[in-house]
Amino acid sequence: MTPTPAEPFGARLRRAMDERGPLCVGIDPHASLLADWGLSDDIAGLERFAMTVVEALADRVAVLKPQSAFFERFGSRGVAVLERAVADSRAAGALVLMDAKRGDIGSTMAAYAATYLDPASPLFSDAVTVSPYLGYGSLRPALDLARESGTGVFVLALTSNPEGAEVQHAVRADGSTVAATMLDHLRAENAGAAPLGSYGAVVGATLGTTLGAAGADLAINGPLLAPGIGAQGATAADLPKVFGAAVRDVVPNVSRGVLRHGPDVAALRESAARFAGEVREAAAA
Numbered sequence: 001m002t003p004t005p006a007e008p009f010g011a012r013l014r015r016a017m018d019e020r021g022p023l024c025v026g027i028d029p030h031a032s033l034l035a036d037w038g039l040s041d042d043i044a045g046l047e048r049f050a051m052t053v054v055e056a057l058a059d060r061v062a063v064l065k066p067q068s069a070f071f072e073r074f075g076s077r078g079v080a081v082l083e084r085a086v087a088d089s090r091a092a093g094a095l096v097l098m099d100a101k102r103g104d105i106g107s108t109m110a111a112y113a114a115t116y117l118d119p120a121s122p123l124f125s126d127a128v129t130v131s132p133y134l135g136y137g138s139l140r141p142a143l144d145l146a147r148e149s150g151t152g153v154f155v156l157a158l159t160s161n162p163e164g165a166e167v168q169h170a171v172r173a174d175g176s177t178v179a180a181t182m183l184d185h186l187r188a189e190n191a192g193a194a195p196l197g198s199y200g201a202v203v204g205a206t207l208g209t210t211l212g213a214a215g216a217d218l219a220i221n222g223p224l225l226a227p228g229i230g231a232q233g234a235t236a237a238d239l240p241k242v243f244g245a246a247v248r249d250v251v252p253n254v255s256r257g258v259l260r261h262g263p264d265v266a267a268l269r270e271s272a273a274r275f276a277g278e279v280r281e282a283a284a285a
């Protein structure tokens, strides 16, 4: 491994949110968005889409979150575009959260961890999303490599989709829900970190009052990635209602809500700035 960045991910994220506003914009090149932007559904269209988002936003938003599947569907050339999008975004000062949602037995998880969290990897990112549903302990190689390389890990706890509840709200033998257990693990992982831990949870902004049903304590001393604003129906104004006091640690994600304003660079910028302003206002109210 090459040398570790000076600061852990949590500290870098806190500073980026303070300086650039608390927003994560997704780079999700849906086929329908490529069509809306007047682009072809091929590698040239993918590249133009991704690089336009990077040009518009990487020098101003706190976090960019490329969704790996939209690149992988074009094979190795799509992954090459993803590599470039990651590197150019980081070079322009954005933190890159790779949305890969990986999860496997520990020995395979180590290879996924190396893919995204080892500075020597072509896909090296500031953080990655992972799925804990092979058991939280199976994520250990990623959690350990993140500590070593100053990167972050976001664990799916309470996802934004309605189907998630059948797994995440399930009650374990000790009476706690599966989601609450994941949050407990993350709290332990982040213990003592300042100003913010590097181990985040994904908690949908769409969840509203159903969050209470999951018995979830969101005070994990780590970031809470909150997808669901815009296309999935949540708004910035929902954030204090869903997250309460933890709203300060929320990193709201908007993908299609911003991307639909492209390919005009100024319009993409205006939309991201508007969402970031709304989030700031809601969190301060």
Ligand SMILES: O=C(O)c1cc(=O)[nH]c(=O)n1[C@@H]1O[C@H](COP(=O)(O)O)[C@@H](O)[C@H]1O
Pocket: 026, 028, 067, 099, 129, 158, 159, 160, 161, 202, 203, 204, 227, 228, 229, 230, 231, 232, 253, 254, 255, 256, 257
């Ligand atoms: O981990 C995620 O990013 C994620 C978790 C979740 O619970 N729900 C969710 O929508 N996401 C992702 O967040 C993005 C939401 O996109 P929009 O609905 O277009 O804003 C997509 O890339 C999803 O894959």
